[in-house]
Amino acid sequence: MSSKFKVVELGVGVDLEAQAVMEGNGKGTIAKWKDKHRRMYDQATHHPFILSIRDGAVDYSNFKRWLGQDYIFVRQFIPFVASVLLKSWKESDEESDMEVLLGGMASLNDEISWFKRQADKWDVHLHSVVPQQANLNYCMFLESLMKPEVEYIVAITAFWAVEAVYQESFSLCLESSAKTPLELMETCQRWGNPGFGEYCVSLQKIADRCLENSTTDDVLLKAEAAFTTVLQHEVSFWDMSYG
Numbered sequence: 256m257s258s259k260f261k262v263v264e265l266g267v268g269v270d271l272e273a274q275a276v277m278e279g280n281g282k283g284t285i286a287k288w289k290d291k292h293r294r295m296y297d298q299a300t301h302h303p304f305i306l307s308i309r310d311g312a313v314d315y316s317n318f319k320r321w322l323g324q325d326y327i328f329v330r331q332f333i334p335f336v337a338s339v340l341l342k343s344w345k346e347s348d349e350e351s352d353m354e355v356l357l358g359g360m361a362s363l364n365d366e367i368s369w370f371k372r373q374a375d376k377w378d379v380h381l382h383s384v385v386p387q388q389a390n391l392n393y394c395m396f397l398e399s400l401m402k403p404e405v406e407y408i409v410a411i412t413a414f415w416a417v418e419a420v421y422q423e424s425f426s427l428c429l430e431s432s433a434k435t436p437l438e439l440m441e442t443c444q445r446w447g448n449p450g451f452g453e454y455c456v457s458l459q460k461i462a463d464r465c466l467e468n469s470t471t472d473d474v475l476l477k478a479e480a481a482f483t484t485v486l487q488h489e490v491s492f493w494d495m496s497y498g
């Protein structure tokens with residue numbers, strides 16, 4: 256195993272440089288906000304639903320409920336990501352942002368068919384799933400960020416938070432001490448794998464660069480509010496899996 260990877264069994268290695276960015280050794284704005292809002296961040300990334308998967312104690316009806324609801328969420332998430340792409344085209348000073356965002360969009364194309372395969376495997380009838388209120392609330396929040404007047408900095412910060420919560424949550428289920436059921440490994444690998452972790456670090460770097468360059472306090476406050484609002488919606492979304 257190359258020395259640059261932290262020793263994590265199951266081949267789930269995390270690049271130490273990426274880990275440093277995530278943990279904020281460079282102390283970017285996002286790292287400072289993760290520290291400032293640590294309790295909320297931990298509630299979102301260590302939710303009992305996720306811990307029940309990690310501990311091999313998950314109730315499969317909760318998992319199937321989460322699967323159906325997350326399919327509905329991802330269908331709303333796609334236009335949100337497209338709106339972030341549009342904002343990066345209009346407002347970003349760094350053209351490579353668009354390439355990172357396009358990579359994210361490409362994986363979302365595969366994600367829809369992944370959900371359909373999982374739904375078949377778990378006998379979840381996606382077209383009869385009724386969106387729960389927590390899901391509707393989260394989707395309405397994303398839709399509010401799609402408005403043209405919402406700044407790129409605010410939208411990219413929210414986008415990073417949405418992806419980072421899933422990456423950190425599901426990576427817990429891939430650690431050597433985890434007792435994740437084999438049938439759920441594919442789901443946990445989808446967001447918990449190191450490649451998705453690197454992608455989240457790329458998003459964090461974009462958000463940090465924008466936040467460092469941001470001149471006005473009100474935009475910083477709006478970005479920080481978007482971050483904590485995502486955390487609240489993620490907790491409510493996990494809660495929803497309990498029906």
Ligand SMILES: Cc1ncc(CO)c(N)n1
Nearest residue numbers: 325328329417418421492
């Ligand atoms: C609720 C939710 N948050 C984040 C992600 C990651 O894209 C997802 N699929 N669903």
